[in-house]
Amino acid sequence: MSDDEILAEFRAADALLEGHFILSSGLRSPRYLQCARVLMDGVRAGRLASELASRIPAELRERIDVVISPAMGGVIIGHEMGRALGRPAMFVERPQGVFELRRGFHLNPGARVLMVEDVVTTGLSSREAIEAVRAAGGDVVAEAALVDRSGGNADLGVPFFPLIQIDVPTYEADALPPDLASIPAVKPGSRAAA
Incomplete structure (x- = not known):
């Protein structure tokens, strides 16, 4: 799939929104x-x-034992990546504000994990989820995401394979351009703003 075909999928689903948004990073x-x-x-x-899985080098795909994603945003794409790779899919969640494996999920010591996110902006959620996997005995060998919004700047500490990179400007709340400042801000995501 080309970038235009991928963006067409987002547009067909009304998934590319315009306005003034507060991202999970704040x-x-x-x-x-x-x-x-x-x-x-x-x-x-x-x-x-399937397209995202095909972009992970074959030698790395073969090494993956399990797919893990952070709840909530990564659960669906994580499940579908598990299906595409023929591997089990689990997720970490934050019942007390810190990611952990729950619901009877467990990792064999040294299990090789592919972390899967929907969108990576700063990489904070990914790094937190990777740390939770390490604490549970897993070894995150790579991360994949539908969208890289970091401008290629997210340092996840592992190889990163996004389906598409979309460069959308982001601003600190006290440094908004006038046209954005004139629009009421909404928080569409699932994580409280920082």
């Missing part, structure tokens, strides 16, 4: 990708996951 943006909308169609989610 930064502000004039555009927001609502990956839950693009993933709500199982056929589309499977198609995107």
Whole structure:
């Protein structure tokens, strides 16, 4: 799939929003990708996951034992990546504000994990989820994501394979351009702003 074809999938699902958004990092943006909308169609989610899986080098794909994603945003794409790779899929969640494996999920010591996110902006959630996997005995060998919004700047400490890179400007709340400052801010994500 080309970048234009991938973006067409987002547009067809009304998943590319325009306005004034507060991102989970606390930064502000004039555009927001609502990956839950693009993933709500199982056929589309499977198609995107298969394409994403194909972008991970074959020798690395073969080493993956399990796919783990952070809840909530990564759960659907993580599940679909597990299906595309023929590997089990689990997720970490934050019942007390810190990611952990729950629901009877466990890792064999040294299990090789592919971390899967919907969107990476600063990489904070990814780094926190990777740390939780390490604490549970896993070895995160790479990360994959539908969208890299970091401008290629997210340092996850592991190889990173995004389906598409979308450069959308982000701003600190006290440094907004006038046109963005004139629009009421909304928080569409699932994590409290920093």
